[in-house]
Amino acid sequence: MANGTIAVPKKAAEPDFYHVRTKHTGIWSWLLTTDHKRIGLMYLSAMTFFFLAAMTLGVLMRLEMLTPGETIMTAQTYNSFFTLHGVIMIFLFIIPGIGAVFGNFILPIQLGAKDVQFPKLNLMSWYLYMIGGILALFSLFIGTGIADTGWTFYAPYSIRTTTNVSISVFAAFILGFSSILTGLNFLTTIHRLRCPGMTWFRMPLFVWAIYATAWIQVLATPIIGITLLLVILERAFGIGVFDPTLGGDPLLYQHLFWIYSHPAVYIMILPAMGVVSEIIPTFAKKPIFGYVPIAISSLAIALVGYLVWGHHMFSSGISDTSRVIFSLLTFIVALPSGIKVFNWVATLYKGSIEVTAPMLYTLLFIFIFSIGGLTGLTLGALNTDLHLTDTYYVVAHFHYVMFGGMGLIFFASIHYWFPKFYGKMYNEKVAKIAAYWIAIGFNTLYFPMFIMGYLGMPRRYYDYLPEYQIWHVISTVGSWILVSGILIMVFNLVKGIRSGKPTTANPWGGTTLEWTVPSPPPLENFDVIPTVTTGPYDHTKLHQQLRKEYKDQQKTEEGKN
Amino acid sequence: MDNHNSEHAELSEHDDGQIAEAHHPSYGVNVLVWIGLIALTSITVSISGINLGSLALTVALIIATVKTMFVINFFMHLKFDNKVFKIFVGVCMLIFIVVLVLTFFDLTFRYE
Numbered sequence: 127m128a129n130g131t132i133a134v135p136k137k138a139a140e141p142d143f144y145h146v147r148t149k150h151t152g153i154w155s156w157l158l159t160t161d162h163k164r165i166g167l168m169y170l171s172a173m174t175f176f177f178l179a180a181m182t183l184g185v186l187m188r189l190e191m192l193t194p195g196e197t198i199m200t201a202q203t204y205n206s207f208f209t210l211h212g213v214i215m216i217f218l219f220i221i222p223g224i225g226a227v228f229g230n231f232i233l234p235i236q237l238g239a240k241d242v243q244f245p246k247l248n249l250m251s252w253y254l255y256m257i258g259g260i261l262a263l264f265s266l267f268i269g270t271g272i273a274d275t276g277w278t279f280y281a282p283y284s285i286r287t288t289t290n291v292s293i294s295v296f297a298a299f300i301l302g303f304s305s306i307l308t309g310l311n312f313l314t315t316i317h318r319l320r321c322p323g324m325t326w327f328r329m330p331l332f333v334w335a336i337y338a339t340a341w342i343q344v345l346a347t348p349i350i351g352i353t354l355l356l357v358i359l360e361r362a363f364g365i366g367v368f369d370p371t372l373g374g375d376p377l378l379y380q381h382l383f384w385i386y387s388h389p390a391v392y393i394m395i396l397p398a399m400g401v402v403s404e405i406i407p408t409f410a411k412k413p414i415f416g417y418v419p420i421a422i423s424s425l426a427i428a429l430v431g432y433l434v435w436g437h438h439m440f441s442s443g444i445s446d447t448s449r450v451i452f453s454l455l456t457f458i459v460a461l462p463s464g465i466k467v468f469n470w471v472a473t474l475y476k477g478s479i480e481v482t483a484p485m486l487y488t489l490l491f492i493f494i495f496s497i498g499g500l501t502g503l504t505l506g507a508l509n510t511d512l513h514l515t516d517t518y519y520v521v522a523h524f525h526y527v528m529f530g531g532m533g534l535i536f537f538a539s540i541h542y543w544f545p546k547f548y549g550k551m552y553n554e555k556v557a558k559i560a561a562y563w564i565a566i567g568f569n570t571l572y573f574p575m576f577i578m579g580y581l582g583m584p585r586r587y588y589d590y591l592p593e594y595q596i597w598h599v600i601s602t603v604g605s606w607i608l609v610s611g612i613l614i615m616v617f618n619l620v621k622g623i624r625s626g627k628p629t630t631a632n633p634w635g636g637t638t639l640e641w642t643v644p645s646p647p648p649l650e651n652f653d654v655i656p657t658v659t660t661g662p663y664d665h666t667k668l669h670q671q672l673r674k675e676y677k678d679q680q681k682t683e684e685g686k687n
Numbered sequence: 688m689d690n691h692n693s694e695h696a697e698l699s700e701h702d703d704g705q706i707a708e709a710h711h712p713s714y715g716v717n718v719l720v721w722i723g724l725i726a727l728t729s730i731t732v733s734i735s736g737i738n739l740g741s742l743a744l745t746v747a748l749i750i751a752t753v754k755t756m757f758v759i760n761f762f763m764h765l766k767f768d769n770k771v772f773k774i775f776v777g778v779c780m781l782i783f784i785v786v787l788v789l790t791f792f793d794l795t796f797r798y799e
Contacts, residue, residue, distance in 0.1 A: 345782060381790050432782055433789060445796035
């Protein structure tokens with residue numbers, strides 16, 4: 127029983143949240159909904175669209191790099207493509223991804239609540255997200271062309287370029303508001319809506335991760351908001367905050383940008399780490415090893431993550447004193463991340479591991495994310511960073527961390543909670559084939575970037591010397607493998623939604639509260655708010671049930687003999 | 688949705704979300720704080736004409752911090768609020784100070 131739950135009565139056949147009668151019907155039942163599950167699914171639909179759009183841009187960029195010189199696009203188009211690829215992937219997929227989709231759908235149920243604390247604010251967050259997303263795409267078609275600054279909008283170039291920087295920056299500003307409101311909603315929900323008996327250390331680790339993330343969203347996002355507004359004001363009125371010709375300080379922009387954008391890396395990865403802490407106990411069929419250290423390490427990552435932004439500026443001309451301090455602090459952040467990885471591996475030790483599709487993605491994550499994390503240390507060290515900074519090594523590193531981290535766990539999450547979302551199951555065999563295919567494509571695409579970066583290939587260059595071509599060719603072929611794997615996965619999931627086999631409330635043997643409600647859940651999740659008596663990963667009753675089933679099976683077989 | 692959710696919020700065992708009894712400072716205290724804020728603003732303006740060298744920014748920030756404390760404690764009632772809100776604001780202030788100090792490790796030593 128989940129969380130040692132008592133008082134979860136069997137329901138009469140109450141309609142699920144898709145089929146329950148509400149005030150609005152048709153498309154309006156979605157666009158005007160305040161149900162956290164529907165809002166989560168609306169985020170999922172929008173993000174799938176944005177992800178596929180940005181992925182297409184990425185594939186075209188890789189195709190351009192197949193040969194030196196112009197292959198399929200001009201240099202200016204290439205600059206715009208990498209900017210838009212970065213803006214969409216970072217601001218519209220990776221930062222909000224797991225929190226907005228799975229946080230919305232799953233978090234209230236895991237807490238034993240009927241919805242988030244502020245359902246209307248939740249819907250408003252989604253609208254802000256959509257307005258920001260549409261504005262970002264809109265910048266493609268209006269004015270003087272897509273921004274060509276890269277997703278970082280570094281001053282003074284972002285102030286001087288004639289491309290459409292203001293609209294892209296304003297889009298990011300609006301997305302920031304969406305992020306703050308979602309964080310505020312989750313924080314309040316976690317503080318106010320825990321069901322009876324759900325003490326802080328009985329909360330699932332996914333909730334802990336969302337809690338730490340929400341604090342960063344609320345505290346750090348306003349800084350990027352005001353910084354981006356300053357860029358717009360600087361472009362429109364020449365106020366001279368960042369532009370050195372007007373007495374401004376371009377390094378101040380970098381400080382302000384990274385004071386938000388480095389913690390944003392943890393906004394991206396912490397929820398993913400929370401999902402890993404959910405999936406591993408379920409499929410290792412034993413309680414998580416080191417619950418408290420994992421919970422506290424989420425907060426520690428959130429806290430230390432605030433103090434390391436300067437490592438993005440080692441070669442920008444900041445003082446030597448701050449370089450040494452930021453390098454030291456950067457190494458400290460490896461500690462809580464290490465605590466998590468060791469605890470996950472310790473949970474697997476002597477577990478009865480079942481390698482399902484979500485578990486497979488999770489195991490791939492541990493492998494790939496560890497490569498991303500360890501290569502980060504070479505960039506955090508001052509001497510090696512000077513050699514590697516602004517090369518393809520950095521591109522490889524952050525794709526291993528961001529895509530290998532958040533991206534793969536986004537895929538794991540959707541496979542894990544798919545039966546809860548839709549009450550159906552996808553084809554497990556195809557899902558696993560897609561996972562292996564994605565892993566092969568991923569490493570073929572990004573690993574050569576480590577090598578060519580080490581050899582000196584600069585990032586964001588449209589052209590290159592012929593000696594780098596072999597690595598670019600391997601990388602481009604990798605992009606084709608990766609994309610075909612992702613498309614197989616998407617088709618399998620869509621087929622699962624349309625014609626998958628019906629599933630039960632708890633197909634995986636999960637122990638948290640969402641597995642006690644029907645799949646898909648009813649509108650208000652619980653008939654009676656549950657009372658929790660133990661921690662979230664108590665497998666005792668599940669083991670007793672399995673033992674009983676095994677003994678019954680033995681008896682049946684003995685009877686036959 | 689908020690109403691029935693708040694019902695079971697009451698059932699959970701923590702004290703962090705309880706709303707404290709409303710206390711309001713008297714008009715006299717409010718006026719005193721207001722006068723204090725005006726006085727501190729006058730000091731900020733006055734000393735901006737004095738060449739304090741590298742200390743100028745530090746002094747301005749200290750005065751601004753004192754003014755902020757007056758505003759959030761009396762006008763925003765933090766002094767009379769639940770402990771958890773004080774912790775929240777304290778954490779935000781601490782992070783702000785740390786961020787400021789780390790930034791100044793760059794600015795102060797950049798041209799050495």
